[in-house]
Amino acid sequence: MEEKNKNSRRKFLDKGLKLGIVSAIGGLGLSKITSKLNATNTDGSGDKMELMTTDGTLIQVDSSEVIEIEHPTDHDKKYNVREGMPNRKFVMVVDLAKCTNELKCQESCNKNHYITGDNAWLKVYKMQESEKEAPYWMPTLCQHCDKPACVTVCPVDATFKRKDGLVLIDAERCIGCRFCMAACPYSVRVFNWSEPAQGEMSEITMHADMAQHTPSPEYAGMPSIKGTVDKCDFCPHQIHKKELPHCVAACPNDVFYFGDMYEDAVTNGSGQTVVLSKLLEERAGYKLLEGLGTAPSVFYLPPVDRLGDFEEGLENYNEFQSVKKPE
C-alpha cells in the first residue's frame, strides 16, 4: 500500500509539474492575446458601466474595458496537497442556539469517513459552564487552528497546516507517537489502537468506494491505518464536488455553516448563504478556548434564544457511545 501510494504521489507531483509548465506557457500566450484585444479597444466606446468593488464601493468603468473572464472550473484540484487550495481560507460557524443533539452530523461523519473504534471525530458535548447557567449542546470537531498545537509538536510533519486553513494528517507517514493528541487542547484527535475494522461500518459501500480510491490526507478514514492518528479533515473531498462537508449537510437544524473567509460568506445545510462578518458580529461569535492562542477556524455562536429545549436532546444522549455500530 505504502509503495503504491508513493508511486501515485510521485505521479501526482510529475503531473503537477507538467501542468504548471503548460499553464505558465498558456498564461504567456493569453496575456499576449488580451493585450492585443485591448489595443484594438483603446479608443473607448464612451459607454460607462457601474460596478461594485470587493469592498463595496461603486465605481464607473468604460464598458469597452470590461472583458468577461472565464471562471476556472478546476482551480480547486490543481495544487499540492500539502499547500492547499490557492486563495481560499475555510471556516466554519457552529450555531449553539440551534443544536438539539440530534446527532445527525455525527452519524453522517461516522458513516462517510468509515469511522470505527469507539470515539467519533465529531462529538456533541453536554455543556454547563456553571450551576447558574443553562446547559446546552456543543458540537466539537477539529478547530483547524491557525496556530495548531498538534502541528508544532509532530516530529515528522505527518500532520500539517495548509494555506487554505486545513490541518490534515498524512497517515502514511505518522509514526504513532501521539504527541499531537497530547498537544491538542480540544481533545479531537483519535487513535487507531488496533487494526481498524472499517468494514463493520458499511461492508459493501466501503469496498466499492475504496477500490478506486488512492489514499490521500484529503480524505481521512479512506482508509484508517493501524497505529496512526485520525481526526476531522473539514471534508476537502466534498469541497471538490462543490458540496458541503458531511456534518453541515446532514444537520436538520442548520447548526453548521461552512464557507470561505476570503469571500466572507458561509453556507448552511439548507443552502442559505450569509455574510460571515455580519453573522459573527450580530450574534457575538466567539472561538473555543480563545485565550490559549491556538486561533481556531471554527466560530461558535452563543446559545441564546434557543430553538429547542435542552431536554429534547437528552433523548439521544448516550454517555458511552459516539460511534454507532451496525446492528
Next chain:
Amino acid sequence: MYTHKKIISDLAPKKFGKRDSIWTASLIVIVIVGIIAYIDQLIKGQEVTNMRDYALWGIYISNFVFFVATSFVGTVTVAILRLTNNSWRTPLVRIAEIISVAAIIMAGITIMIDMARPDRLLNLFIHARLQSPITWDVVIIPTYIVISLLLLYFPLIPDFAILKGHFKKKKPKLGKFYGKLALNWTGSKAQKLLQEKSIQILAIMIIPVGLLLQTIDAWLFSTTYRIGWDSTNFAPYFISGAFVAGVGSLITLIFIIRKAKKLENYITNHHFDKLGKLLVLACLIYLYFSINEYVIPLFTAKKGELTHLETLYSGTYSILFWAVTLLGLVLPIIILLFKAGRKPLPMFIIGLTVVVGAWWKRYLIVTPTLLHPFLPIQGVPESWHHYFPSLHEWLITIATLAMAFLIITILVRYLPVIPIQRTIDEQALLKTNNNPTES
C-alpha cells in the same frame, strides 16, 4: 594497606557464583517474557495496552522519563565528584557510569516501545522537523549514549592492560579480550596525558548534554497546553528530580554490588556517609522545586488547575501522591540527617524507596494530567475515564527494567567496577604521604 597483587585479585572480574547465575537467568527469563508481550503488541496494536484516546500515554512514557532521569547519575557524579577531584569518589564513579549507560540505552528502547509504528522509525530522520521536542530527543539521546560510553571506556583502558596480564596464564582467551580493549596501553607518559585530556573533555561535555537531556524531557510536556504540564518550572523540576533518582539508584546498586562482590574493604561506611549527604542535598533541592510546582500554584490556580491539584491532594491520586512525597522525599531527608541513617543498610532501604518513589512520581506526572483535558471527557466508554496499565504494559515495562539490570550485571561481571589502576596509584600516594591509617 594492600599489596598490588591483592588489589588486583580483589578487584579483577570474577566468575559468576551460583547466586549470580540464578539472578542473571531470571533476568533473561523476564526479558524474554517481555519481548513476547511486545511482539504481541506489534501484531495486535497498542490495543493491548490500557491507553486510549484520553490516557494516550501511559507507563511506557513515565518509564521512559524515569530511565532518562536515572541516567543523569553519570552527569552528577562527573560534575560533583570527578571534576572537583573528590578523593572519596574513586570506588563509586565507575558504578555510576555503568548505571548511566544502562539507563540511557533503555530510555531509547522504551520510547520506541511506545511508538505505535516502529516500522516507520526512519521517518524521524527522513522527515525530521526541528520544532518538535521529539526531534531534539532524537538528537540528544544518542549523543548522551556516546558520551556516556566513552566516559566509561577511557578510564578503563589502564585497567584492561592490567587485566590482560592478570588473565594471561589462567584464561588466555579472556586475557586476549582485555588486551584488545586495552588498545596497546603501556602507561607511558604521553599515553597518560592523552587519556587524561580526553577524559577531561568528556567530563566537561557531559554536563551541558546531561542538563539538556533532562530539560528536553521536561519540554516534551511543557510545550503542550495541558494543565499540570504547562509549567515554566518544569525543566529545573525535572533536573532536580533526576538528581534524586540518579543518586538513589547509585546508592541501591552500590550496596548490592558491594555485597555480591565482597568489596567491603573498598567501599566503606565512610563512602555511604558521603553518599547519604549527597542524597539529602538532592532531596532538598527537589523538595524546593516540588513546592514551586505543587504548592505555590494553589494561590493563583484557575479552576482547571485547582481541580488537577485537588485530584493529587485529596482525589483519585492522593494516596499515591502522598506516599511518593512523604516516603520518597520527606522521610529520606529526615532519616539521612542523622548519622545512623547514613549507615549502609538503612541507606540501601532509603535508596530503594527513593527510586521506587521516583518511578511512581513519573506516573503521577503523566497520567492525571491526561485525564483532565480542557473539555470534559464524554461519549467514550466508561473505562476510558481511568487508566491503569494492562498486563502487557506491566510485562513489557518490567522487562525493560530487567534489561537495565541485565546490562548492569553483564558490565559488572566483565569490568572491574572499582578502578584498579587508580586504587593502586592512590595507595602509593598514601604510602609516600606516610599516612597508612586510612584504607
